Amino acid sequence: MGCYSHKQFLEEFELSLDAEFEWDGVAAEWAPGKEGPRSWGEEDACIEPDRPVQADTEARRGHIEMASAAALSPDGRLFAVSSNKIIEIYDTDDLSRRATLIGHDSNVCNLYFMNDKGTATTAKSATYTLLSQGYEYSDDNGKMHTWRIESDGSLSKDLCVSPIPIDKMADSAPVSHDEKKYLLIEHGETTQHGMRAADELPQIVVVDIDTGKEQCRLMGHKDAIMWAGWSLDDKIIASACWDETYRLWDSETGECRHVIDGTGGQNWAGIFLPDGKHVVLSGGQPVKVGVYDIYTGCEVITLNSPAEIRLDHWMRYFTVHPTRNLVVLQNARTLLAWEPFASPDSQMQQIFAMTKDTDPLKNHYGAIFTIKWADEGRKLLAQGSDSTTFVWDMEKGQKWRFQRPKGRELSIHEGDVFFVRRDGSEWVLSLDQDGKVRCWKL
Numbered sequence: 001m002g003c004y005s006h007k008q009f010l011e012e013f014e015l016s017l018d019a020e021f022e023w024d025g026v027a028a029e030w031a032p033g034k035e036g037p038r039s040w041g042e043e044d045a046c047i048e049p050d051r052p053v054q055a056d057t058e059a060r061r062g063h064i065e066m067a068s069a070a071a072l073s074p075d076g077r078l079f080a081v082s083s084n085k086i087i088e089i090y091d092t093d094d095l096s097r098r099a100t101l102i103g104h105d106s107n108v109c110n111l112y113f114m115n116d117k118g119t120a121t122t123a124k125s126a127t128y129t130l131l132s133q134g135y136e137y138s139d140d141n142g143k144m145h146t147w148r149i150e151s152d153g154s155l156s157k158d159l160c161v162s163p164i165p166i167d168k169m170a171d172s173a174p175v176s177h178d179e180k181k182y183l184l185i186e187h188g189e190t191t192q193h194g195m196r197a198a199d200e201l202p203q204i205v206v207v208d209i210d211t212g213k214e215q216c217r218l219m220g221h222k223d224a225i226m227w228a229g230w231s232l233d234d235k236i237i238a239s240a241c242w243d244e245t246y247r248l249w250d251s252e253t254g255e256c257r258h259v260i261d262g263t264g265g266q267n268w269a270g271i272f273l274p275d276g277k278h279v280v281l282s283g284g285q286p287v288k289v290g291v292y293d294i295y296t297g298c299e300v301i302t303l304n305s306p307a308e309i310r311l312d313h314w315m316r317y318f319t320v321h322p323t324r325n326l327v328v329l330q331n332a333r334t335l336l337a338w339e340p341f342a343s344p345d346s347q348m349q350q351i352f353a354m355t356k357d358t359d360p361l362k363n364h365y366g367a368i369f370t371i372k373w374a375d376e377g378r379k380l381l382a383q384g385s386d387s388t389t390f391v392w393d394m395e396k397g398q399k400w401r402f403q404r405p406k407g408r409e410l411s412i413h414e415g416d417v418f419f420v421r422r423d424g425s426e427w428v429l430s431l432d433q434d435g436k437v438r439c440w441k442l
Contacts, residue, residue, distance in 0.1 A: 009362060009365035009366065009385070009386075010386060010407070010408075010409065010410055011407060012362075013362075013365070013366060013386050013406070014406050015354070015384075015386065015388055015403065015406075016354065016355035017352075017353065017354055017355065018353040018354070018355050018356075019350065019351070019352055019353040020352060020390070020399055020401070021351055021352055021380075021390070021392040021399050022351055023337070023349075023351060023394065023397070024349070026397060028392055028393075028397050028398055028399040029397060029398055029399070030398070030399060030400075031393070031396075031398040031399065031400050031442065032398075036401075037400075037401035037402070037403045038400075038401070038402050038403065038440065039402075039403050039404075039405055040402075040403070040404055040405055040408065040432070040438065041405075043402070043438040043439055043440055044427075044439055044440060044441045045095055045438075045439035046436055046437065046438050046439065047079075047081070047090060047095055047436065047437035047439070048435075048436050048437075049068075049081050049082075049083040049086075049088050049435065049437070050083055050086065050088070050100075068081065068082055068083070068415075068431060068435055069081070069082045069108055069109055069110055069111045069132075069416075070082070070111060070416050070418070070429075070431040070437070071111035071112055071113040071130070072092075072113060072418045072420065072429070073113045073114075073115065073126075073128050074113065074114065074115045075115060075126060076092060076419075076420040076421060077091065077092055077093070077126070077153075078090065078091065078092065078098070078113070078128065078149065078153050079091075079092050079418070079420075079429060079437070080111050080113060080130055081111075081431065081437060082107070082108035082109075082111060082132070083435075084107050084108070085102070085104045085105065085106065085107055085108060085134075086100060086101065086102055086104075086108075087100070087101040087104075087108055087111065087130070087132055087147075088100055088101070089101070089130075089149060089153045089154075089155075090153070091152075091153055092420045092422055092427075092429075093422055093423070095439065098152060098153025098154055099149070099153055099154050099155045101130075101132070101145075101147055101155060103145055104132065104134045104143065104145065105134065105143065106134040106135040106143070107134065107135040108132050108133065108134060108135070109133060109134070109135045109168075110131075110132065110133040110168070110169045110174075111130065111131065111132050111133075112130070112131040112132075112169070112174060112175055112182070113128060113129075113130050114128060114129045114130075114131075114175065114179045114209075115127075115128055115179075116128060116129055116148075126151050127148065127149065127150055127151055127156070128148070128149040129146060129147070129148060129149070129179075129209065130146075130147040130149055131144065131145070131146055131147075131169070131174075131175070131182060131209070132144070132145045132147065133145075133168065133169045144169075144184070144207075144212070146209060146210075146212060168184070168185050168188060169182065169183070169184055169185075170182075170183035170184065170185055170204065170225075170227070170228040170229070173228070173229030173230055173271075173272075174228075175209075175230075176230050176234045176251075177230060177232060177233075177234050178234055179209065180208065180209055180210075181206050181207060181208055181209060181215060181234075181251075182206075182207055182209055183204055183205070183206060183207075183228050183229075183230075183237065184204070184205045184207055185202060185203070185204055185205070185225050185228065186202070186203050186204075186205050187200050187201060187202050187203060188202050188224055188225060189202070189224065190223055190224040190242060191222060191223050191224075191243075192223065192242075195222070198219070199219075201219070201221065201222055202221050202222075202223065202224055202225045202241070203217055203218060203219045203220075203221065203225075204217070204218040204225065204228050204237065204239060204249075205217055205218075206218070206237075206251060206254070216251075216252070216253060216254035217254055218237065218239070218247075218249045218254050218256070219254075220247060220256050220259075221239065221241040221243055221245070221247065222241075222243040223241055223242035223243035223266075224241065224242045225239055225240070225241045225242075226240050226241065226242065226266075226267065226268050226269065226316070227239065227240040227268065227269045227270050228240075229270060229271065229272060229279075230251065230272070231251075231272050231276065231279070231294055232272060232274070232276040233276060234251060235250070235251055235252070236248055236249065236250070236251060236257075236294050236295075237249040237250075237251045238270050238272070238279045238281070238294065239270075240267040240268055240269055240270050240281055240282070240283055241267055242266040242267065244261060244262070244263050244264065244265060244266070244267065244283075244284070245259055245260060245261045245263070245267070246259075246260040246263070246267055246270070246281050246283070246292070247259055247260070248260075248279075248292075248294055248297055257297070258296070258297025259297070260281070260292060260297055260299075263283050263284030263285075263288070264284045264285050264286075265283065265284045265285025265286075265287075266283060266284075266285070267281065267282070267283025267284065268282050268283045268314060268315060268316045269281070269282045269283070269315065269316045269317065269318055270282065270318070271318040271319070271320050271327065272294070272320070273291070273320060273325045273327075273340070274320060274321070274322060274323060274324065274325065275325055277293065277294060277295070278291050278292060278293060278294060278300065278325075278340075279291070279292050279294050280292075280318060280320070280327055280340070282315045282316075282318070282329070283315075286311070287311045287312065287315055288302060288303070288311075289302070289303035289311070289315065289329065289338075290302045290303065291340045301340045301341070303338055303340075303348060304347045304348070305336070305347070305348060306347065309331070309334070309336070309350060311331060312331045312332040314332075315329055315330065315331055316330065317329070317330035317368065317369065317370070317371055318330070318371075319371045319372045319373050319380075320373070321373055321377045322373060322376060322377045323376075323377055324339070324377070325339055325340055325341055325342075326338070326339050327339075327340070328351070328371055328373075328380060329348075330367070330368045330369070330371055332363065332367050333353060333354035333355075333356060333363065333366055333367055333368070334350055334352060334353040334354070334368075335350070335351050335352035335353075335368060335371065335382065336348045336349070336350055336351070337349055337350075337351045351392075352368075352382070352390070352392075354366055354367075354368075354384070365385055366384070366385060366386070367384070367385050368382050368383070368384050368385075369383060369384065369385050369414050370382060370383040370414070370415065370416055370417055372417070374418070374419035375419050375426070377394075378393060378394065378395050379391060379392060379393050379394070379419060380392045380394060381417045381418075381419060381428065382417070383415055383416065383417045383430065385414075386404050386410075386433075387404045387410060387415050387430075387432045387433040387434070388401065388402065388403045388404050389401070389402040389417050389428065389430040389432075389440075390402075391428055391442070400428070400440070400442060402428070402430060402438065402440050404432070404433075408434065409434070410432075410433035410434050414433070415430065415431045415432050415433050416430075416431040417429070417430045417431070418430075418431075425441055425442070426441070426442040427439055427440060427441055427442065428440045428442060
């Protein structure tokens, strides 16, 4: 198999779709307005964050040239985006920049926005907490900052820097639902090149948000931890690991309650269902997606896929509907929808598909990397590896597409997409891989 780079993929890739959102065999229609996709340059507004140039000494040490991450406040009023070591806060109503946060010694790679509990008497008096993490493979060693943000988006004070030497914030669900704790992964490097001492194996650290102090440590995994997340009541933490196990932990004591083993391969992802009783986990070889009881660790349902659909061995991205047990899973170039308890055979259906490439390397690059429910579960947002953004209104059966022109160069590896309401209208903000945040009115 020959070599193939992301740059080559972007130069050659031309989007082709076999299905662009359909449910029970009914295809979505273009939303009223422009009948068809909109291209970059046709956005309604654009944010271009300041991006300082990295020093040559950093580039020689192997630091990435630019790291971008973004986060939306839970009420949708503020938007944070990183530009190398700098974080900028914008007001989503007028897109004005409200604050510039400086303090990281390495590129910022993760952001997480929270409303402060008990501080808001009205929507306009809310205050916020923003978590930010520096690039983990640097002298900064993934340093965490906790910022307090005022209601107008200005900086109140930098609360603390985590004293814990960490590798990364846990993927997908790092913050507890009560927003008092978050998860960090320490010693996260794989052990496939050699086993290490027990205290140097990958482990999960539970940290208090206000103090930055360690609450407990979850130890027992023997290889890279790919996902960790909180149950709805914050009492259980689940994790998926390359050591061919999943684990269920007591979040207060750090005790491992259940080990789910025998998957036969690397495990990649998980997500808790809104019923509060089950977690969906993906991994193994051949890949299997199953629903597990969080109190017993027993598998209760296995995903059945039609014979014509082959599950990808890197099924890493999930999103679950906020009010029903409806999971959307990324399967390489396709999106699959699954309602585990809807019918006895629990079969899924394919709702989205890019045309498959005959070259497996090209097929890998042309995948969906971001999926999330938005607008209280009415809309599904997705973004492909070429930075094209897709939006589906499931209730109305309507779709939008905001497309990267063929051949356009990109400078960051992954983007993100968010839904907001501005001036009584619905908008999508796409952090695209050229470092711009494009604003699209639906």
